[in-house]
Amino acid sequence: MSAVTLPQIATLGRRAVIRTARQPANVVFPLIFPMLLLAVNAGGLKAATNLPGFPTDSFLAFALAVPFVQGALLATINANVELARDIQTGFLNRLALTPVRGLVLLVGQLGGLLTIALVQAVFYLAVGLAFGVRLASGVGGAAMVLLLETVIALGFAALGSWAALRTGSTEAVQGLFPVFFVFLFLSSMNMPRNLIQADWFRWVATVNPVSYLIEAVRSLVIEGWNWETIGLGFAAAGGLSIVGFALATQALWRRLERT
């Protein structure tokens, strides 16, 4: 990495953060929406904790993992809509006309997005703690949650960047939102997989990588240090990140036809 590469990545990341921070809708919605959904679920599905084998007596603690995934999704959609807009307005061409390397453009964009996702994760964690959730894994577990959130956000962000770079269309990136949310709802977000009664739903939740992301965060909140679950969560997030990054890099290569 050359002496100019790191400042370039930092400056591009800084731009992504500033741009988001200056659009209140892009700040407030990803913070408030997951919290509202959490409040509704924690109130409405509290009775689920009475099911035999339910892993905790607090549905709030059980469901707290979900905002981390939702937040990463929302941050990804917003940031990649901006990336698609950069393509439409020619801002990407402005950057492509400088000596900056293509990979630096992608890493800078993703870096800014990870920063935003991390700030959101700290907020979700603080809200959970404020409402009485205690992490079974302690302070170290909180740090692990943030680390896991970083990898989760990277996976979604890279996939979103691929869509933005491949299509150059803000509408196409926005169209990913419901697709991601289908994956979220078809996961173990509201019920442990072993307690899902419908066979097809349990099967879908088992093959759905989003289940493993939620379960890894959840295990740190309600269970403690379950390395197998944590490992599966990192593996799922890491897998998404690798696939997403490879696709995004290829799409960037095609998008920047520069010689």
Add this chain to the structure above:
Amino acid sequence: MEPSYDNSIDAHGLVRKFKKGPLAVDGLDLHVDPGEIYGFLGPNGAGKSTTVHMLTTLLPPTAGTARVAGYDVVHEGPKVRKAIGAALQEAALDPFLTGREHMRLQTTMHGITGEERRRRSDELLARVGLTEAADRKVKGYSGGMKRRLDLALALVHGPRVLFLDEPTTGLDIQSRTALWEEVGRLAKREGVTVFLTTQYLEEADVLADRVGIIDHGRIVAEGTPEQLKAEIACSTVEAVPSDPAQRGAMAAVLERFGEPTTGFGPSSVAVQLTSTNGNLAEIVRALDAESVGVSQLQIHEPTLDDVFLAKTGRHLEGAGDDKGAQAERATA
């Protein structure tokens, strides 16, 4: 390899064909000397922007070769990008960043950091008259301010060759003139080679040392504005009859002096004089002899639009304004 200090642009047989699309640039040859302002004039869709994209390395040519600042645009893209600055057709700015934040981003992408970055940013913002607005978000800038910031951004690394793709489109005359002055200063005082695309005849006429007229991806005429106009060497006479019923009679008289031409007012009759065939006094006498009353008579000196018309059989879009500006009025 030795660094290049050549500021010229050279293209030979440059071709760009888009998939399932037309031949946007069709065997283009051009040479721009160091320190020269080259005006690339043509209507929408003529191939101007595609040419700029190829010369600035954003788009690989389908065929042909080009060297910019001494470097091959296909094989030495990074070196070309270090040597050039470009303000492309749309002033692609981030509405949520300030002018100063744009400067910071652009300088850093060019590897300029620290005190040098601040010094250059301040200097360029002052030069384009944006010091006071530097800390305001770009979404509050006027079109002229955005263009000036765009120019400042293109200059952060001290480029030797500057590409400006329709830099004054949509600007008011004041902003346009200010930008022309700055571009002229860059070429004359700093020796920067400027490749300027434009749809505005006046812009090419005022600013460019030489003009290339492009149509359907090919250069149809090239030379200094004076040389090109001298090739046409004939003025256009436009007259308006006092009585609209005499329009036909007026046309018959005027056609003795030249070929009918279009692009003027609906009540006007216009002919392009054929060489030295006739002058204003003769035309007035002929109209008088046929008892055709004249409410207005104008002679238009040849313009670059006439050159375009002569070469392609069509007028350039927006040519009317420029004709008006250059008209020599004589009221009979």
